[in-house]
Amino acid sequence: MSSLFRYSRWVSQFEKSPLILTFFSTATTESQPSRPLPPPIRVGLTEYVGRSVFATRRIGTGELIHTAKPIVAHPSFSSLHNVCYFCLKKLPDDKSHSEAYPTVVFCSEHCKDQSKNFYEVEKKADWSRFDEYCRMQGLKYPLLVKRFASQVISGVVSADSLDILQPATLTSEMVSLMEKEFCLLRSTFQETDVKGEQMAFLTKEWYTGVLARMRINAFRVELAGGSYEDLLSSAAASVEAEVAVGNAVYMLPSFYNHDCDPNAHILWVENADARIKALRDIETGEELRICYIDASMNHKARQTILYEGFGFLCNCPRCLSND
Numbered sequence: 001m002s003s004l005f006r007y008s009r010w011v012s013q014f015e016k017s018p019l020i021l022t023f024f025s026t027a028t029t030e031s032q033p034s035r036p037l038p039p040p041i042r043v044g045l046t047e048y049v050g051r052s053v054f055a056t057r058r059i060g061t062g063e064l065i066h067t068a069k070p071i072v073a074h075p076s077f078s079s080l081h082n083v084c085y086f087c088l089k090k091l092p093d094d095k096s097h098s099e100a101y102p103t104v105v106f107c108s109e110h111c112k113d114q115s116k117n118f119y120e121v122e123k124k125a126d127w128s129r130f131d132e133y134c135r136m137q138g139l140k141y142p143l144l145v146k147r148f149a150s151q152v153i154s155g156v157v158s159a160d161s162l163d164i165l166q167p168a169t170l171t172s173e174m175v176s177l178m179e180k181e182f183c184l185l186r187s188t189f190q191e192t193d194v195k196g197e198q199m200a201f202l203t204k205e206w207y208t209g210v211l212a213r214m215r216i217n218a219f220r221v222e223l224a225g226g227s228y229e230d231l232l233s234s235a236a237a238s239v240e241a242e243v244a245v246g247n248a249v250y251m252l253p254s255f256y257n258h259d260c261d262p263n264a265h266i267l268w269v270e271n272a273d274a275r276i277k278a279l280r281d282i283e284t285g286e287e288l289r290i291c292y293i294d295a296s297m298n299h300k301a302r303q304t305i306l307y308e309g310f311g312f313l314c315n316c317p318r319c320l321s322n323d
């Protein structure tokens with residue numbers, strides 16, 4: 001069964017009954033963090049832009065709508081030695097290190113424990129050729145696929161767990177450019193004692209299907225820092241953050257469509273756990289949208305980036321009014 005077919009099947013399930021997705025996420029009243037409430041949102045179909053997220057009650061400006069843990073996250077090359085290899089939290093200076101890869105550091109026993117299964121698989125292999133190729137080509141998503149494949153081999157996630165996400169349309173040229181990184185990924189696992197049947201999912205079709213989803217759904221994780229609790233400070237800090245510490249894919253945040261004048265905002269305070277907050281009052285039934293890009297750019301620049309990076313012509317009210 002092809003990935004495309006599986007994706008279409010999910011879409012037709014949505015058409016029959018809009019699904020309320022609550023997994024990987026919690027909503028809390030910030031004063032009562034110990035009693036998580038279901039998030040005040042549902043995922044449903046829109047007329048023109050596939051699935052989207054809708055408010056199930058009125059949401060106030062600045063409200064934390066929900067949080068989301070990554071399905072898969074990986075530090076960027078430049079952050080490998082100063083963030084936690086699992087949660088991307090900045091390491092204290094005495095834990096940061098300059099030694100060459102493969103040394104990696106976890107920020108806590110909890111993160112080490114969470115990583116135990118996939119890291120046992122990952123560290124069996126010599127990743128130098130794969131990593132060097134990705135570094136030279138400036139590729140970031142193959143690192144996420146490497147981590148996802150290690151998670152699948154270790155049995156903590158299933159190989160089709162990202163199939164529900166919308167895939168990018170890949171040209172045959174894009175697919176052929178992926179050949180080399182795919183072969184390096186597979187041969188690196190093949191050189192270990194991982195059994196053939198544990199790697200049976202690792203086909204070129206699987207690889208391109210996962211990468212097609214990451215191209216559209218992965219977020220650049222930019223940490224705002226632990227001291228920013230108020231919404232405006234967090235938003236400003238996220239824009240000013242020097243560099244992204246890594247990339248991550250989430251389930252629920254992947255259903256938010258884009259708007260150049262959004263009513264919601266995604267931010268990261270101290271690690272790759274995402275927070276979605278309301279930027280203004282949102283009415284029951286209203287669609288929630290975030291901004292995928294720098295909204296301060298002009299209309300033409302925004303349209304170009306959204307088309308080239310995400311493959312769509314933005315239909316938000318701001319773009320439709322040529323602003």
Ligand SMILES: C[S@@+](CC[C@H](N)C(=O)[O-])C[C@H]1O[C@@H](n2cnc3c(N)ncnc32)[C@H](O)[C@@H]1O
Pocket residue numbers: 049050051052165166216217254255256257258259310311312313314315316
């Ligand atoms: C991260 S997904 C959002 C969820 C998606 N609608 C779905 O059904 O899974 C991004 C994709 O949604 C569509 N999309 C999001 N925002 C849009 C917008 N403002 N205008 C047109 N299409 C949009 C595009 O197809 C884009 O590649």
